[in-house]
Amino acid sequence: MAAACKSSLQPLIDAASAGSSVVLPACLARETLVINKPLTVVGAPGSEIRGSDVWSDWRLGGAGWVSALTVPAFRPNGHCAEGTSRCQWPEQVFVDGSPLEQVAQGTQPGPGQFSLDGDRHVTVSDPPLGRLVEVTTREHWIEPEADGIVIAGLRMGHAADAAQDGAIADGGHLVSIRDCVMSDTHGAVVSLTGRGELTGNDISRGGQLGVHGSGALVADNRIHDNNTEGFDPGWEAGGLKTNRPAGVIEGNEIYANDGPGIWLDGAEGSYQILRNRVHDNRGAGILYEISRQGRIASNSLWANGFGDPEWGWGGGIVLSTSLDVQVDHNVLAWNADGISVISQRREDAPGSVAHVAVQDNVIAGKATGPDAKQNYGLAWLQDWPGRMFDPAEANRGSGNLFWYAARDEPSSPRFAWDGDIARLSAFGATPGGTASRYVTDAESQAALGEAGVPATP
Numbered sequence: 001m002a003a004a005c006k007s008s009l010q011p012l013i014d015a016a017s018a019g020s021s022v023v024l025p026a027c028l029a030r031e032t033l034v035i036n037k038p039l040t041v042v043g044a045p046g047s048e049i050r051g052s053d054v055w056s057d058w059r060l061g062g063a064g065w066v067s068a069l070t071v072p073a074f075r076p077n078g079h080c081a082e083g084t085s086r087c088q089w090p091e092q093v094f095v096d097g098s099p100l101e102q103v104a105q106g107t108q109p110g111p112g113q114f115s116l117d118g119d120r121h122v123t124v125s126d127p128p129l130g131r132l133v134e135v136t137t138r139e140h141w142i143e144p145e146a147d148g149i150v151i152a153g154l155r156m157g158h159a160a161d162a163a164q165d166g167a168i169a170d171g172g173h174l175v176s177i178r179d180c181v182m183s184d185t186h187g188a189v190v191s192l193t194g195r196g197e198l199t200g201n202d203i204s205r206g207g208q209l210g211v212h213g214s215g216a217l218v219a220d221n222r223i224h225d226n227n228t229e230g231f232d233p234g235w236e237a238g239g240l241k242t243n244r245p246a247g248v249i250e251g252n253e254i255y256a257n258d259g260p261g262i263w264l265d266g267a268e269g270s271y272q273i274l275r276n277r278v279h280d281n282r283g284a285g286i287l288y289e290i291s292r293q294g295r296i297a298s299n300s301l302w303a304n305g306f307g308d309p310e311w312g313w314g315g316g317i318v319l320s321t322s323l324d325v326q327v328d329h330n331v332l333a334w335n336a337d338g339i340s341v342i343s344q345r346r347e348d349a350p351g352s353v354a355h356v357a358v359q360d361n362v363i364a365g366k367a368t369g370p371d372a373k374q375n376y377g378l379a380w381l382q383d384w385p386g387r388m389f390d391p392a393e394a395n396r397g398s399g400n401l402f403w404y405a406a407r408d409e410p411s412s413p414r415f416a417w418d419g420d421i422a423r424l425s426a427f428g429a430t431p432g433g434t435a436s437r438y439v440t441d442a443e444s445q446a447a448l449g450e451a452g453v454p455a456t457p
Contacts, residue, residue: 001097002028002046009033013041024154030054032140038148043155043180049141051167052094052134052158055122063108063115067122072137074186078163078208079235086230087208090160090186092136093122099184099228100124136160141167141182147174147194159185163208163231166191170213177201186229188212195247207231210257211240214267218242220251226258233259233283233307243267246293250274260287261304267291274298277452282307284318285335290346292323298330300451305336312340312379312416316363321346324355331451333364338377338402341395341432343388351386354393358432362439362447364403365414366457377402379416380432389418391431398434403444 005027016022018037026046030053035041057068074090081087086102093100093114100114109115109125116122122135141156151168159167168177169191176197182189182204189206192198192213201221203210207229211218223239231237238259240249246269254261254276260283264271271294278285278301285304286296296317305314312318314336319325321344332338339361343353363377378400382388388395402424404414413420415427427433439447448455 002026002048005029013039019148032138033142034145035142035149036145038146040150040152041142041154043153045153047153048155048157050134050156050158051138051141051160052092052136055128055133055135058124058128058133061123064123064125065128066117067135069122069135070120071116071122071135072160073120074139074160075162078187079232081230081232081237084230087163087232089229090136090139090162090207091116091122092158092160092184092186093124094132094134094136094158094184095124095126095128096132134158136186139165139167140169144168144170144173144175149173150176150178151180152176152178153180155181157182157184159187161185161187163187164191164212164236166212170194170196189226192216195245208237209239209241209259210254211242214243215245215247216242217247218249218252221253223252223254223261224256228258231259236263238263238283239281241265242271243291244269246270248272248274249276251276253277255280257281257283258307259283261285261301263287263289264291264294265289267294269293270295272297276300278316279303281305284308284314285316285332287318287320288322288325289318289320290322292325294322294325296325296327296330298328300331300453301335302333302453303335303457309336312337312342312376312381315340315376318342319353319356320344321351321353322356323352325357327356327358328360331362331447331453333448333453334366334457337375337379338363338365339379339400340376341380341388343382343384343386345384345386351384352393353382353386353388353395356395358397358400360399362401362403362444362451364444364448364453366404375412375414376416377404377414378427378433378436380418381416382418389431395431396434397432397436400433400436401439401443401447402436403439403441407438 186207188209206226210223210226227237239257261281285301301316316332316335417430417432
C-alpha cells in the first residue's frame with residue numbers, strides 16, 4: 001500500500017485549466033475527487049484512491065470490539081438473492097486488506113464478521129488493535145461533472161455506492177476510463193451512461209456489477225468476480241449489464257461473475273459484442289434480452305450457465321425476445337447449454353423473436369445437461385402461442401457445427417425447433433438447423449484451440 005497523501009488532491013484538479021493534464025502523485029488518497037471541466041487525470045505509478053478511512057479507536061464491549069466513530073447513512077436499495085439481505089447493506093469493513101462479512105444489525109458478529117448497532121457504530125469480533133482496519137465512508141471515488149474527462153492509470157477501491165450506481169458514475173457526461181484497477185464496491189464498480197469509453201481496466205469485486213450503463217465502448221478489460229453482495233442475478237447482477245443506445249463490447253475477458261457475464265437489456269441500435277472471452281460465469285455467458293439490431297460474433301465462451309441451467313437459460317449465448325440479431329462465428333464449449341433463442345411472453349415486452357440469424361458457430365457440449373434432461377446445442381424455444389416459427393418472422397440457423405462425445409441421444413434432445421429434436425439430421429431439415437453437422441474430434445480440437453477454449457470440460 002502506498003504512503004498516505006500529505007494533502008488533498010482536489011486542489012490539483014481545481015487549479016488545472018480546462019483541457020490540460022494533471023498527474024496525481026504516488027500516494028494513497030482517501031477522498032472523493034470532483035472534476036468539473038475537461039481534464040486528463042493520470043495517476044503516477046502507486047497512485048490510489050480509496051473510499052474508506054482508517055479507524056483506530058475501538059473499545060471492548062459485550063458483543064465485541066466497538067468503534068468510537070459511526071458509519072454514514074448510505075442508500076440501501078436493490079433486490080437480494082433468495083435467503084439473504086446482504087445487498088441492502090452498503091457498509092464495508094476491511095482488516096489488513098481483506099473484507100469482513102456483514103451480519104444483520106444488532107447481531108453479535110463471529111470471526112471475520114462485523115455488524116452495526118442502532119447508532120451505526122461498527123462491532124467486530126476479532127481484536128482490531130495493531131491491525132489496519134479500514135471502514136468505507138464514501139460512495140464515490142471520482143464524480144465527473146463535465147464532458148471530455150479522461151481518467152487513467154489509477155488504482156481505486158472501497159466504495160459504498162448504491163445498486164445501479166457506480167463508484168465512478170459519469171452522470172451522462174462523456175468520460176473515458178483507461179488502464180485503471182478498480183474493485184470492492186457495493187453497487188457497480190463503474191457506471192457509464194454518456195457514450196464514453198472503458199478500456200484496458202481491471203474491474204473486480206463489485207457488490208452488484210462490474211460495469212453498469214449504456215452506449216459505451218467497453219474494450220480490452222478484465223471484468224471478474226462481481227456480485228459479491230448477494231444481489232439477485234435474475235434482477236440485475238453479474239459482470240456487465242448495459243442497455244440503450246448502441247455501443248461496442250469488444251476484446252474483454254469476463255469471468256467468474258455471479259450472474260451473466262455480458263447482459264444487454266432493452267438495447268437498441270446496433271450493439272456489437274465482438275471477440276470477447278467469456279467463461280466460468282454463474283449465469284449465461286452472453287444474455288441478449290428485449291434488444292434489437294445487434295451482432296454477437298467471434299466470441300469464445302465456456303463453462304457458463306450452471307447456476308440457471310433449465311430450459312436453455314444456461315446457454316453460452318441466450319437471446320430472449322429480441323429482433324434483428326446476428327450470431328455468427330462464435331466458439332462455445334462446456335456451457336450448460338450452447339445457444340438458446342427464446343420467445344416468451346412478458347409484461348414488459350411483446351415476446352417477438354424475428355429476423356434472428358444463428359450461423360457458422362462451433363458448439364461443443366457435454367454428454368448431459370446439469371438438469372439431466374436437456375443439454376441443448378442449439379435451441380429455438382417458445383412457451384406461448386407466438387410467431388417465432390412463422391416463416392414470415394425470418395428466423396434461421398445455418399452452417400453451425402456441433403461436437404459431442406456421443407452423437408444423437410434420443411433420451412437427451414440436443415436441439416429444438418418448435419419442439420425438442422434428438423437427431424441432428426432431423427434438426428437440419430428445419431429452418432433453425434440448415435446445413436448443420438457434427439465435426440470430428442480433430443476438427444473440434446482445432447476449433448477450440450484456435451479460439452483459446454479449453455479442450456476438455
